[in-house]
Amino acid sequence: MATDYDTPRKTDDDINEDSIEELKARRVDKSAGSVDVDEFEQAESLELPGADLSNEELSVRVVPKQADEFTCSSCFLVHHRSQLAKEKDGQPICSDCA
Template identity: 85%
Template sequence: MATDYDTPRKTDDDVNEDSIEELKSRRNDKSASAVDVDEFEAVEGLELPGADLSNEELSVRVLPRQADEFTCMSCFLVHHRSQLAGEKNGQPICRDCE
């Protein structure tokens, strides 16, 4: 069946739509029922630059470099041997820095 896209697409539901004023009042009612969230709670855990962290302890376990890892002499990151691109001036270089 062919569809004529130039014909108006109004249905019976469109004719019985609410007025603009009713739609606006419904929108205002919905926004009034929204729950207010205290933004201070979300910001409470953030640290400011220059904050005193002398009493803080590391919660991450740091492992020494493993036998199958190397330190890139360009970015100074520890990579797996599979990321070794070659050597530059006798120093190992990773694929990202190559």
């Protein structure tokens, strides 16, 4: 059940002011459960890992490494020169790995 964090919270005085009838009515409303049918339909649309994707085509534009970029020798990601932390044995290390 979703929680709305923007709603005002009740203080101890407000809780004590609730009548018995209101509390009983709330309890009856909460106990009347309903089944959400959409959950099953959403589960059918999910693809499991290892699914056959042989007929799928990816379209990704690959840009070569620029002059102001380097490849970290620890995580092997391409970073901008501003993220160069140090060089270990002549190999660049990014600030995330340092």
